[in-house]
Amino acid sequence: MTAASLALGTAAGGWAWTADRRADARAERAAAEERVAAVVDAADTDRAAAAAAQAALTAVGTSAVLTGPRAALDGALAQARATLAESAERVADDAVRQALAATLEAAEAEAPAASAVRLRALAADVAAAEHGVREAVAARDAAEAEAGRAAAAAAAATAPRRPSTSAPAPSADRSCATTYSGPAFYTSPPTEGGDGSNGRLPASALTAVSWARDSRGTPFYLRHDAAAALERLNAAFRAALGHDLALDLTYRDYDTQVAMRAALGSVAATPGTSSHGTGLAVDVPELPCEYGWDSAARAWLVEHGPSYGWVSPAWARQDGSNPEYWHYEYRG
Numbered sequence: 001m002t003a004a005s006l007a008l009g010t011a012a013g014g015w016a017w018t019a020d021r022r023a024d025a026r027a028e029r030a031a032a033e034e035r036v037a038a039v040v041d042a043a044d045t046d047r048a049a050a051a052a053a054q055a056a057l058t059a060v061g062t063s064a065v066l067t068g069p070r071a072a073l074d075g076a077l078a079q080a081r082a083t084l085a086e087s088a089e090r091v092a093d094d095a096v097r098q099a100l101a102a103t104l105e106a107a108e109a110e111a112p113a114a115s116a117v118r119l120r121a122l123a124a125d126v127a128a129a130e131h132g133v134r135e136a137v138a139a140r141d142a143a144e145a146e147a148g149r150a151a152a153a154a155a156a157a158t159a160p161r162r163p164s165t166s167a168p169a170p171s172a173d174r175s176c177a178t179t180y181s182g183p184a185f186y187t188s189p190p191t192e193g194g195d196g197s198n199g200r201l202p203a204s205a206l207t208a209v210s211w212a213r214d215s216r217g218t219p220f221y222l223r224h225d226a227a228a229a230l231e232r233l234n235a236a237f238r239a240a241l242g243h244d245l246a247l248d249l250t251y252r253d254y255d256t257q258v259a260m261r262a263a264l265g266s267v268a269a270t271p272g273t274s275s276h277g278t279g280l281a282v283d284v285p286e287l288p289c290e291y292g293w294d295s296a297a298r299a300w301l302v303e304h305g306p307s308y309g310w311v312s313p314a315w316a317r318q319d320g321s322n323p324e325y326w327h328y329e330y331r332g
């Protein structure tokens, strides 16, 4: 109570009334403040719900956008790991493998938080580094093959000729005799219980071509798409040359590749790396008159094969690193 209010001479009842009014005003104010607080709380709750919904929407959208690039990167990483494992001790300078290992590691570290664009860039980086390693392996293999050929030529000058291949008997014409002088190897049936890796393809992964079998009666197996494309190629080949494409070897399993490598040395691909092990390569007979560099069959195959997905790889060309006129690969 102040001196001023006393001076007004207010009656006791007046004081009580004034006090009541003040109490009411405080209560009203408190109630109003509570209402404001409630409205603010509700708004906060709405905001939080909206933020959560937005985050969920973003996550759904983001994961859909990232699925393709992530799969692409995963594929590139898996291929890179396989190439790294296969290329150990198989390159002249290991720096190229170390570069791939570093690129791979960096991509793996960055991938979880990377955007779609970045994921694609990482996949491209990994693929480029992986390609570098494969080229280095091919270069080293070619150099070894060259050394092997030189040694074989030297040996052939003194040693008697070894048994013939599984190819048909050579013609009496010496210029048409097979150019193969190693031990006989045959095409492989599907690998029972095969896990799908190189040289271990199960029956479910392979199709036999319809028109030929090898000299032991084994059908010529290829990966489904490669077999279908070769059927189409053979129909056109037959129309042009009057006979089916002759085959010597298609799918080759891991154990056969091991035996071949042991017998022929570095001229044969390292087991686990041959394109015959993936069901994507054919060898036609090593008969120069029929399929050699200057034959009509080869001219047709080189010109028309690519439109069926079948090519003579650069390394197998006459001027390539490892000339093999009989070898063709399916590139799709």
Ligand SMILES: [Zn+2]
Residues within 6 Å of the ligand: 276, 281, 282, 283, 326, 327, 328
């Ligand atoms: Zn071949």
